[in-house]
Amino acid sequence: MQWRDDGGKSRESTHALKRDADKALRELTAAKVTTGHYLDDAAGSMAFKAWFERWTGSQVWADNTRTNADQALASVPFQDRPVNKIRTSDVQAWVKELTERLEPSTISTRHGTIKSCFKAAVTDRLIHANPCDGVKLPRVRRKAAAMTIPSPAQVKGALDAAPAWFAGFVSVCAFAGLRLGEAAGLQLADIDFKARTITVARQIQGETVKTLKDVPPKHGSERVIYIPKGLVKLLAKHVEEVGVFGDEKWLFGYGGHVLSRHGAGAEWRKIRDATGLGEFTLHDLRHYYASGPIAAGCDVVTVQRALGHATPSITLDVYSHLWPSAEDKTRAAAAGLLADVLAA
Incomplete structure (x- = not known):
C-alpha cells in the first residue's frame, strides 16, 4: 500500500x-x-514510556512537578506498549486499580499528567484520539468536606508541645500561612522585624536531606506577608534563643541542615501524637491561617495575596465555604436593625 x-x-x-x-x-x-x-504507524509504535520521556524532557517544570510526573508514569501498566495500541479501556482499568490504594485527588492528578502526555501525542500526530477522553474518575470529596481546620486551643497545644527549635516553624505556618517548603526556606533577612513583614523569596524542595534544593517559590507565590506583633516576638525569641545557621542565616533546621519535608513531617507527628491532634497536618495550619482574614471580613484578593495563590479563583475554589453566605449577611444586617430598635 x-x-x-x-x-x-x-x-x-x-x-x-x-x-x-x-x-x-x-x-x-x-x-x-x-x-x-x-498518521504514521511507525511514529505511533514507540513505547509509551519512550514517548513520555521525550514529552517530559521538553517541559519547563519545577522539580516537584517532574517528580509527580515520574510517579504517574511508574504507576501505569502500559509503559512498554506502543502509544497507538493503548485504548480507553486500558486507561480505565488503570484508574480502577489505583482506586484501591490512592486518594481520588491523587488519582485525578496522575490521570491529568497521563492525559496531557497523550494530548501531546495527538498534536504530534502519533495517534488520532486521546485514550484518556471519556475515562471515569473516582469522585473527589468537596474541599469543604475534606478540609480540616484546627481550633485555637489545638494550635496552642501544638505550640506548647513543640521543641524550642521547631516552635517558630509551627508559628509561621499557623500565623503567616506559609507552605511547608516556604517556611523551611526562611532566612533571617526575610524577616523585617520593624515593618513586621515576612518576604517569601524561596522554597525548599526535597523529601530527604540528600535531595534538598533551594528553588524559587511556586509561580505567583512570591509575596510579602504582613504579620502581627505576636509573631514578630515569637520569631525574635527564636533568633535570640535558638539562633540561625549557615552563611545564609537559615531560621529553621536540624543538625545543620534546613528542614526537609520528611523531617518537618516527622517532628510534627511527634507533636500530634503527644497532644492528641489526630490526623491534623502541617498544611492544616495554613487553612487555620486562611480562616482568620476571611472571618475578619477580608476580600478574596487580599486573602489570595496573603496565601500566595496565583489567581483569586484558586482561593475561592479552596476556601469559598468559609466566606459568609448571603443568608449569613442578611441575618447579620437584620440583627443590627433589631438591636437598634430595641435600644431605642
Whole structure:
C-alpha cells in the first residue's frame, strides 16, 4: 500500500494478507477524515514510556512537578506498549486499580499528567484520539468536606508541645500561612522585624536531606506577608534563643541542615501524637491561617495575596465555604436593625 504523507513524501507499507492491507487502509483513511492528517504507524509504535520521556524532557517544570510526573508514569501498566495500541479501556482499568490504594485527588492528578502526555501525542500526530477522553474518575470529596481546620486551643497545644527549635516553624505556618517548603526556606533577612513583614523569596524542595534544593517559590507565590506583633516576638525569641545557621542565616533546621519535608513531617507527628491532634497536618495550619482574614471580613484578593495563590479563583475554589453566605449577611444586617430598635 502506498500513499503520500503531509510533507508530500511517498510512503508505503507491506502486508502479507489483503485483509490486513484493507484494515490499514481503513485506519489511514479514518485518521485523515478525523484529524485532516495522515498518521504514521511507525511514529505511533514507540513505547509509551519512550514517548513520555521525550514529552517530559521538553517541559519547563519545577522539580516537584517532574517528580509527580515520574510517579504517574511508574504507576501505569502500559509503559512498554506502543502509544497507538493503548485504548480507553486500558486507561480505565488503570484508574480502577489505583482506586484501591490512592486518594481520588491523587488519582485525578496522575490521570491529568497521563492525559496531557497523550494530548501531546495527538498534536504530534502519533495517534488520532486521546485514550484518556471519556475515562471515569473516582469522585473527589468537596474541599469543604475534606478540609480540616484546627481550633485555637489545638494550635496552642501544638505550640506548647513543640521543641524550642521547631516552635517558630509551627508559628509561621499557623500565623503567616506559609507552605511547608516556604517556611523551611526562611532566612533571617526575610524577616523585617520593624515593618513586621515576612518576604517569601524561596522554597525548599526535597523529601530527604540528600535531595534538598533551594528553588524559587511556586509561580505567583512570591509575596510579602504582613504579620502581627505576636509573631514578630515569637520569631525574635527564636533568633535570640535558638539562633540561625549557615552563611545564609537559615531560621529553621536540624543538625545543620534546613528542614526537609520528611523531617518537618516527622517532628510534627511527634507533636500530634503527644497532644492528641489526630490526623491534623502541617498544611492544616495554613487553612487555620486562611480562616482568620476571611472571618475578619477580608476580600478574596487580599486573602489570595496573603496565601500566595496565583489567581483569586484558586482561593475561592479552596476556601469559598468559609466566606459568609448571603443568608449569613442578611441575618447579620437584620440583627443590627433589631438591636437598634430595641435600644431605642
